[in-house]
Amino acid sequence: MRVDEFVFELPPERIAQEPVEPRDSARLLVLRAGHEEVEHSHVCNLASHLPSESLLVFNDTRVIPARLVGRKADTGGRVEIFLVRSMDVEVPVEVDGHTVHAEVWRAMGRASKPLREGAEFDFNRVRARLMGRAKEDGLLEVALYSRDGEPLHEAIYAVGQIPLPPYIKREATEDDAERYQTIFARAPGAIAAPTAGLHFTPRLLGQLAVTGCEVATITLHVGLGTFQPVTVSDLDEHPMHEEFFTISKHAAESIAAARKRGKPVVAIGTTTARALESAADRDHIGYVIPQSAGTRLLIQPPYHFNVVDLLLTNFHLPRSTLLALVSAFGEKDRVLRAYQEAIAKQYRFYSYGDAMLIHPQQENTP
Numbered sequence: 148m149r150v151d152e153f154v155f156e157l158p159p160e161r162i163a164q165e166p167v168e169p170r171d172s173a174r175l176l177v178l179r180a181g182h183e184e185v186e187h188s189h190v191c192n193l194a195s196h197l198p199s200e201s202l203l204v205f206n207d208t209r210v211i212p213a214r215l216v217g218r219k220a221d222t223g224g225r226v227e228i229f230l231v232r233s234m235d236v237e238v239p240v241e242v243d244g245h246t247v248h249a250e251v252w253r254a255m256g257r258a259s260k261p262l263r264e265g266a267e268f269d270f271n272r273v274r275a276r277l278m279g280r281a282k283e284d285g286l287l288e289v290a291l292y293s294r295d296g297e298p299l300h301e302a303i304y305a306v307g308q309i310p311l312p313p314y315i316k317r318e319a320t321e322d323d324a325e326r327y328q329t330i331f332a333r334a335p336g337a338i339a340a341p342t343a344g345l346h347f348t349p350r351l352l353g354q355l356a357v358t359g360c361e362v363a364t365i366t367l368h369v370g371l372g373t374f375q376p377v378t379v380s381d382l383d384e385h386p387m388h389e390e391f392f393t394i395s396k397h398a399a400e401s402i403a404a405a406r407k408r409g410k411p412v413v414a415i416g417t418t419t420a421r422a423l424e425s426a427a428d429r430d431h432i433g434y435v436i437p438q439s440a441g442t443r444l445l446i447q448p449p450y451h452f453n454v455v456d457l458l459l460t461n462f463h464l465p466r467s468t469l470l471a472l473v474s475a476f477g478e479k480d481r482v483l484r485a486y487q488e489a490i491a492k493q494y495r496f497y498s499y500g501d502a503m504l505i506h507p508q509q510e511n512t513p
Contacts, residue, residue: 176504177506200358200410202363210337213308214229217270220268228289230252240276370389450475489503
């Protein structure tokens with residue numbers, strides 16, 4: 148599908164620069180099946196917009212402080228490394244006459260001059276050596292180790308910064324280290340938050356529980372595959388970076404139980420939807436197969452959703468794979484009309500912005 152079909156004009160002042168407090172006070176646009184008019188509400192009222200006993204599925208990934216700012220060891224020039232994912236591989240690195248075991252990471256980097264293989268970077272408690280570029284995705288491969296022998300993850304958390312999206316025009320603060328995480332954040336590995344989950348509070352979960360709603364969690368480590376800019380004119384030609392997900396046996400059983408009681412599976416966010424659809428049991432529509440795997444699934448219209456019945460999501464960038472996924476779920480023209488309504492009603496957009504609850508135009512699952 149052509150990327151220019153997913154375009155809308157957004158005034159810059161509609162891009163949220165700060166989160167609202169409390170989390171569940173964000174506004175909620177409800178797009179119901181068979182209704183031309185949208186409903187305007189707030190996330191704190193979500194329980195009244197969902198069928199009782201719904202199953203809400205959250206992404207429990209945790210954002211790591213992936214932005215490292217430091218100096219080149221030889222020239223002192225400024226360098227910035229953006230960690231994308233750990234390769235779960237260690238390599239020996241010679242440092243001052245002795246060998247240390249360094250972790251290999253895929254990363255992006257920038258400096259005033261081109262970064263060259265073998266270059267050393269100093270990030271205070273963390274050091275890095277550039278090993279080269281990966282052939283399959285062109286990302287940098289860097290070997291990371293701590294300067295004083297402390298556990299590397301502790302050193303990264305001490306010096307790294309939370310990687311706020313570029314449309315948030317300010318530096319990350321200490322508050323962002325907590326606020327840019329969902330209350331379900333458990334498994335470190337994401338470089339961006341699953342933003343629909345940012346709206347939930349214990350109070351809201353309690354209200355949902357009163358109506359019999361249940362909760363399950365999956366893990367998809369949000370990476371470049373989620374927010375990589377689309378630079379081609381046709382989405383079919385867009386190269387999706389692989390992202391890794393885990394769906395436990397318990398989560399799969401929770402989905403199966405919702406199916407048996409005839410209640411909807413509500414994906415909290417596009418990353419959750421992508422993981423569920425990637426794990427869909429093609430022989431038993433509506434169910435998932437427990438697994439840990441990588442996915443390059445790009446969802447765009449037309450797409451038949453096998454698992455997700457309702458979708459709670461934030462508002463997304465134009466010309467993005469996220470907007471394509473939402474358009475596949477809610478029908479493109481219908482979704483874009485809702486976006487225009489949200490702009491007219493001064494909703495807040497993107498990661499720290501408001502949310503929308505989408506009912507599909509037609510039932511997706513039996």
